[in-house]
Structure formats: structure tokens, C-alpha cells
Amino acid sequence: MSSLLKRYDFIIKIDLIWLSNYVASFLLILILNFVLPRMMPGDPLHAIYGEEALIAMTPEMEAEIIKRFALDQPWHAQLLTYIIALLRGDLGYSYYYRTGVSDVILCFLPWTLLLTGLAFMISSCIGVILGIESGYRRGSKFDGFMLPIMMFLGGMPDFFIGIILLLLFGVTLGLAPLGGAMSPYAGHSGIDLVMDIAHHLMLPLITLVLVQLAPTYLLTRNAMLTTLRARFIMTAKATGLSEGDIRYKHAGRNSLLPVVTAIGIRVPNMITGALFLEIVFSYPGVGTLLNTALSARDYPLIQGVLLIVTVTVLTTNFLVDMTYTRLDPRVRYAR
Amino acid sequence: MMLEISGLVARYGEHEVLRGIDLRLEKGDSLAIIGESGAGKTTLGLAMMRLTGARLDGKLLFDGMNLLEFSEDEMRRLRGDRMAMVFQNVEDALDPVYTAEEQVCEAISAHNKWSKTRIRERARALLTAVGLDEMRYRLYPHQLSGGERQRVLIAMALANDPDLLILDEPTASLDALTKADIVELLRSATSDRISIIITHDISLASSLSKKMAVLYSGAIMEMGRTADLIRNPKHPYTRGLLRSFPSMSTTKDLQGIPGRTIPGIGGCPFHPRCTQKMEICEREVPRPVELNGRQIACHRGGIVPLLEIRDVSKKFNGFHAVSHVTLTLYEGETVALVGESGSGKTTLAKILMGLIEPDSGEILLEGERARWDAGFYRRVQMIFQNPKESISHRLNVLQAVREPLDVQKMGSEEERITSAMWALESAELPTDPEFLRRYPHQLSGGEAQRVAIARALVMHPKLLIADEPTSALDPSVQAKILRLLMDLQERMGLSILFITHDIALARKVSDRIAVMLRGSIVEEGPSGEVLREPAHWYTASLVECASICTRTVGVPAMEQ
Numbered sequence: 001m002s003s004l005l006k007r008y009d010f011i012i013k014i015d016l017i018w019l020s021n022y023v024a025s026f027l028l029i030l031i032l033n034f035v036l037p038r039m040m041p042g043d044p045l046h047a048i049y050g051e052e053a054l055i056a057m058t059p060e061m062e063a064e065i066i067k068r069f070a071l072d073q074p075w076h077a078q079l080l081t082y083i084i085a086l087l088r089g090d091l092g093y094s095y096y097y098r099t100g101v102s103d104v105i106l107c108f109l110p111w112t113l114l115l116t117g118l119a120f121m122i123s124s125c126i127g128v129i130l131g132i133e134s135g136y137r138r139g140s141k142f143d144g145f146m147l148p149i150m151m152f153l154g155g156m157p158d159f160f161i162g163i164i165l166l167l168l169f170g171v172t173l174g175l176a177p178l179g180g181a182m183s184p185y186a187g188h189s190g191i192d193l194v195m196d197i198a199h200h201l202m203l204p205l206i207t208l209v210l211v212q213l214a215p216t217y218l219l220t221r222n223a224m225l226t227t228l229r230a231r232f233i234m235t236a237k238a239t240g241l242s243e244g245d246i247r248y249k250h251a252g253r254n255s256l257l258p259v260v261t262a263i264g265i266r267v268p269n270m271i272t273g274a275l276f277l278e279i280v281f282s283y284p285g286v287g288t289l290l291n292t293a294l295s296a297r298d299y300p301l302i303q304g305v306l307l308i309v310t311v312t313v314l315t316t317n318f319l320v321d322m323t324y325t326r327l328d329p330r331v332r333y334a335r
Numbered sequence: 336m337m338l339e340i341s342g343l344v345a346r347y348g349e350h351e352v353l354r355g356i357d358l359r360l361e362k363g364d365s366l367a368i369i370g371e372s373g374a375g376k377t378t379l380g381l382a383m384m385r386l387t388g389a390r391l392d393g394k395l396l397f398d399g400m401n402l403l404e405f406s407e408d409e410m411r412r413l414r415g416d417r418m419a420m421v422f423q424n425v426e427d428a429l430d431p432v433y434t435a436e437e438q439v440c441e442a443i444s445a446h447n448k449w450s451k452t453r454i455r456e457r458a459r460a461l462l463t464a465v466g467l468d469e470m471r472y473r474l475y476p477h478q479l480s481g482g483e484r485q486r487v488l489i490a491m492a493l494a495n496d497p498d499l500l501i502l503d504e505p506t507a508s509l510d511a512l513t514k515a516d517i518v519e520l521l522r523s524a525t526s527d528r529i530s531i532i533i534t535h536d537i538s539l540a541s542s543l544s545k546k547m548a549v550l551y552s553g554a555i556m557e558m559g560r561t562a563d564l565i566r567n568p569k570h571p572y573t574r575g576l577l578r579s580f581p582s583m584s585t586t587k588d589l590q591g592i593p594g595r596t597i598p599g600i601g602g603c604p605f606h607p608r609c610t611q612k613m614e615i616c617e618r619e620v621p622r623p624v625e626l627n628g629r630q631i632a633c634h635r636g637g638i639v640p641l642l643e644i645r646d647v648s649k650k651f652n653g654f655h656a657v658s659h660v661t662l663t664l665y666e667g668e669t670v671a672l673v674g675e676s677g678s679g680k681t682t683l684a685k686i687l688m689g690l691i692e693p694d695s696g697e698i699l700l701e702g703e704r705a706r707w708d709a710g711f712y713r714r715v716q717m718i719f720q721n722p723k724e725s726i727s728h729r730l731n732v733l734q735a736v737r738e739p740l741d742v743q744k745m746g747s748e749e750e751r752i753t754s755a756m757w758a759l760e761s762a763e764l765p766t767d768p769e770f771l772r773r774y775p776h777q778l779s780g781g782e783a784q785r786v787a788i789a790r791a792l793v794m795h796p797k798l799l800i801a802d803e804p805t806s807a808l809d810p811s812v813q814a815k816i817l818r819l820l821m822d823l824q825e826r827m828g829l830s831i832l833f834i835t836h837d838i839a840l841a842r843k844v845s846d847r848i849a850v851m852l853r854g855s856i857v858e859e860g861p862s863g864e865v866l867r868e869p870a871h872w873y874t875a876s877l878v879e880c881a882s883i884c885t886r887t888v889g890v891p892a893m894e895q
Binding site for chain 1: 384431432475488
């Protein structure tokens, strides 16, 4: 018993060291976010808010902003103010929306999280399952059918698939709405509301899933082909395990290891893809918000969005790493 | 419970990996399948479980059911339940993501609908039985040592108490002590079922099996009782395998088998490497023939007797120089005739060479009565103790070596020179004109003996009678000459009757030893056996003497 405890103790210790890596990268991002606008030539106020915004500002507003960011104070005071503001969830003031950046982002973020979260889960699950089946039955009809389709999908740019789906199902067939996340002022509630949201989510979600499916599928299939050559597969066969157990419990589980790493690496790619797609589908997520902020040159908003996106990416990577460690005992004890 | 395999053929495309295997095993039988890598051993093991990717034909009867007609699902229910396999403990023989206990549990639950607790209890009992430390049950394969992983693999195979247990190289890559433990464990695991041990490790095979089959190029060359087969191999391939395997019971230096496996040839698969092949061996596949519990697939019925001495006696003035000597020399083997001076060794050699007429008894060469004509001397040659005296001082090297051809009027002038050059090269001598023109007195002792060997080889003899061939040489030259003789034997299948008084020397070069005392052979047997347990007091005293004489001679210790 005591040895068991000791072993867990060991894991926790290891996990802490590894967690600190994430904390370090997070701090680095915060500091960059703080330093970059202040390193631009000229007045930080100009750098943070841009010429145009300042022209529209009254001297009172300007004084308020200077006070708020402690721009007249030495840099360490500014840093302190910045961090305290962040801790309070204050990412600055969006002059375009005329409200706090965090409030604006919180309005848009749930839609992006819904879209990318679902797309992430669905594409990973389907990709892995199809990859396992395809790899296990290499050369079969199923494999011969899936492989070219996936390679074709994998070669298409995401917004391109989005535009085609939008034209086909939205414009021509009229099966899906052309934009938005829900019907405005429809007053739906309960099931109707969920259905309405799903209806709007459908096309962007399918696009994102299709785009993300191919790499997961291809990698899983490849990993399966390698795993199936491992000797423990022969051991499993000689033990008389069922096909399903061999395919999923042994070959599949072991093939998952490289796939999980790759999925983790592809999370940022998926988020940027989602940002593009939101613009294509006029989906009111962070991508649309970023687009608006960019065209309005709302720098605090842009910075806020970037910070949130980076934090999201870091968090997902952390979760993926955790999963990997749970999946592979060799990593668990070697770290 | 019975496993009956007949005419089992495994093919990958056109290539036959197994060419008609016949086996019959009953409960309690243990069969070792030995052979070089690529012989098809593992394919045979996997074929019994129908786990090989090769196409199978023939009959595979397990308990009366032909497994080759079973569906994949029916096979799956047999595997791990009634038939199980222990794989070689390679790095990934166990799934890296599950613990030892989980994998044994899985092997049990694959064939039993038991509660989780019951399965776990059984798994733990198995792991205890195979001697895995309790603290290590919940560890992952990468945290276990090679021996521990092997134990887990054995526990998995034994999970459902199979009737047929196949062990594929179960101790490869284990150190000697761990190996001894695992062998002990396997010995108890293999009893009371049919077990098949696939290995190239003859010592493992001999400790785990009662029967042994030698597989070569997908065909069984020889099969018989393990102890018997090792003591007295009858197929040239079996003998070659045994000679290449380092063991504590043989004393002769390691020899190999010439050439390498050539896949997909017609006739006897071993014929390109066989030193006693005939024309038929290239044409027809030999059928396995059983005789006295030994099955041999060889057109010549196994290793052929080359020289048979039957009850030969010779008296000189009422003194029995040679009395009732019976001795058989097989193709490609070395028999050492050991005895003190005056024991009749040289007289016997002279009788064999036809220099002295025996009073009684007969001598057969390749089954025919020796007539000591030209044909006889083409097949039997002799080398003597003192080479400088045995080569005429009037002949130079080339003349001396080609002289036997000139005497027998064999071949044209050019052919004789070519043969002589070949013989010189075989004896590892230079063939430059300067050397060829040398006379015996210009040669060193070692060179002169090599010339004598080349002179004997030029006739492509089958038997070489070597009477104290190295006693006049210094030890380092002696070692080289002996090495040369063994190499020639390996390459050409030469039989050697090695006459010596030095039992320590005989031990290193001979397959069998015959001890001669006062004209009779008092003891004869495999060298290792004769030396380890001499049956006759005279042999014992010879061994004793040699031990005392050589005990003090060893590699000197390094000065500190």
C-alpha cells in the first residue's frame, strides 16, 4: 500500500514540474502582450488605441485611459496595474463597442467554443474510428474507398469547403441559414432554441469536421499499420481475443498515442481555421469579432482576442498532454 | 488428445515454406523442432494455431478435428483455450499499455464468463505459479525484466490450461541463470499436455523434449528420441547442426555446415550443402523412412558408413599385433584411434592401406570388400608422421603433389596441374612458381606436412588415414594443421582416421574415440562421453595421465 502511495506521489511531483512549463509559457504570453504595445515607437497610448480612436476621444476620456492603464507611472507600476486588471478580468476598453473588451469577448466566445469544441470532439472520434477500421482492414473495399476521399478532403483549404457547402446547401438548396448563430427575435425557447442553434451550427460544424477529419484519419490509419506489425498483436491473436478487442483494445489503443500528440499539435491550426470559417458563415464567434476589430482597428479588442485564443490553445494542449500521459504508461513513468 | 499433422504445406505465393510435414503427437509428448533460422520452425508453430499468413494445405488434426476446415471464429475459440503459444520475450511481445495482471486477466476472460474477482484471483494464482514477484503484478511491461516478461507470457499461455502448448524460442535473449529458472518452470508447464518447443538452442531442446525433429528448408530431415538423436545423429544436417552448437558434452572444436540454405530448389533441400550427395539427391525429394524409432529423410539412409573393419586380426610370430578389431568409420567424421606405442595402431593402419595382409577378418570400403586397387587408393589416402621422409627428396613441390595423378594416369597434363594447384590451395599453400620448384629440404615442417596433405587431397579422397600427423611439429604449427584438417572435413565431408597416442589432442579433433590396448579396441564411443565417463580402466588412466600432464599447462596469469 505504501509503495502504491509513493508511486502516486511520484506522478504528482512529475506532473507539477510539467505543469510549471505551461505556467511559464502563459507568463511569457502575458509579458509579450504587455511589452509589445509599449515598445512601439511613440506614445503607448497611441500604440494601444491607434490614431483614429484618439481623434474621436475627448480629453477626459484620454485622461481616464491614462489613469486606468497607469501610463504616466514607471513600467513596474504599469505592469502591476496590467496584471491586477487581468486578474479582475479586465482586458481593456473597446472603443468600437464602447464597453469592456472582456464583456465583448464573452458575448462572442461561447459560439466559437461551441463550434470548435464540437468539431474537435466529432472529428477526433470519427477520424480515429475510421482510421482504426481502415488500417485494420488495409486493402479492403472500405479502405480503398475511405483513403482517396480523405486524401482529397485533406488537400482542400477549409474556407473553400465552407464556401462550397454554403453555396450548395445554403444558397442553392436553402437547407441551411446563410449566417448567424440563431434566428434573431424568433423568441425560441427550450427544444426549439436548441434546434435553431443546431440548425445554424450545422454547416460551419460540418465544414470544420470535414477539414479536421482527414489528418486524424490518415495518421490513425498509418499508426494502425505500424501497430499491427507489433508482436503483442500476435500474442493477442494466440490468446484467442475477439477481433474487436484486438482492433480497439490493443491495436487501436496503441495507435492512439501518436494520434493524440498530433491532435494536440493541430489545435491552434483548428482554431485559426474556425476563425476563418466564422467569417465565411457570418457566425458570431471570436473570428467574426476579430475581423470586426481588425477593420475597426480596435487594438485593445484585437489584443484581448489574441490573448484569449492563446490561452485556449495552451489549455487544450495541456489537456491533450494529460490525456497522453494517462494513455501511455511509458511516458507516465519516464517523465 | 492427439495432434496429427500430415502433408502440411505452407506457401507464400509459389514459395513453399513448409513442404509436407508429418507429425503425430499424443498427450504427454514433447517435441522439439530445431533448425537454422529460416528453416520454417516458427511458420510450423504458427501454422498449428493457424496464425501464419501463409496458405496452408494438408491435414491438421487436433483431437480429430481438421483445423484447416475451421472458420476463423472457431479457431479463435480454440486459441488461448485448448492450444496456446509462448512467444519469444521480445520487447513488444506484451502490450505496453496494460499491466502484467491485466494481460493475464484478459487471457482468462477471453474464454471464460467469470466474475471480475474470480478472474483476478486466477490471474494472480497463475502469476504466482510462474514465479513473478507479487510486487510486480501491477507493473507495465517496460518496467519488467526480460525474464519477468517471459514469465508473464508463460502465465498467459497457461491461463486456460491448454492441451497443446507451443513454445517459440522461450529462452532466447535471457541470461544463463534466468534461462535455467525458466527452463525449470517450462519443464513443469509442459508435462501432461502436448508440447512443442521451437528453438535453435539444442541444450534447451534436450532439456524440455522427449522427441526431436530437425527441420531444414521446410522439411523434416530427421526425427527421433531427443537423447538418442543428439548422441548419434544419423542425418548429415543433424550432425552439422550439433557440430556447430557449443555444448558441454562435446569436446571437438566447433565446425559449421558448408554453404547456406538455398530456398526453392528441387530434390533434397539439403543437397547443395551435403558432402555425401548422389545424383538422385538433386532430382528427387527423399521420403521420410522410419527405422528403429528414428525417422530419416535421406536418399542414402543417413550418414553412410565409409569404412567397415570387421573382426580383423594379425599375428606376428604368435604375438597378437591386432586382434579381433571391429570399427566403423562414417562419412565426414573423425575417429581418433588412441593407444600407447606398440598397441597395434600403426599395424592396423598398414592393414587398412593394404601394406600388410590380415590373418582373418574383412575390410569394407563403401560397402564393398577392399581390393587395394587403383580405385581404393583414389578414395583412401594416408599422411604420415614425418612428412619429409614420406615425400621423395628428388621431387619438387609440384611434382610431389601431382605424382599420385601421374601414377594413376588420371587426366591430361593440364588437368593434373590444375588439380595440383587446387590441392595446394586447399592445403593453404602458396602456388607461385618459386614455391612449386622447392624441394622437401627447403620446406619447414609445417609446409612439408601441408604438401603431404595436398598430395593426399589431389585424388579427392573420401578417407584420410592420418598417423600421428602432427607429432613432429611444434604446437602452433600443429594447431594450424589440425584446423586445416577440420576445415577440409567441413567442406568436403572427408572422413579422418586420426591415429595418435595423445588423448588430449584426440579430444579436440574427433567425433568418436576408439581406445586400443594390446591389439584390441577396449572402448569406443562419442569423444565427450568416453572422456567424461571412461568405461575401461585403461582409458581412465590415459585420461588421468593427460589431465595431470596438462593441468599445469594453461594460459599464464597476467602479472599484476
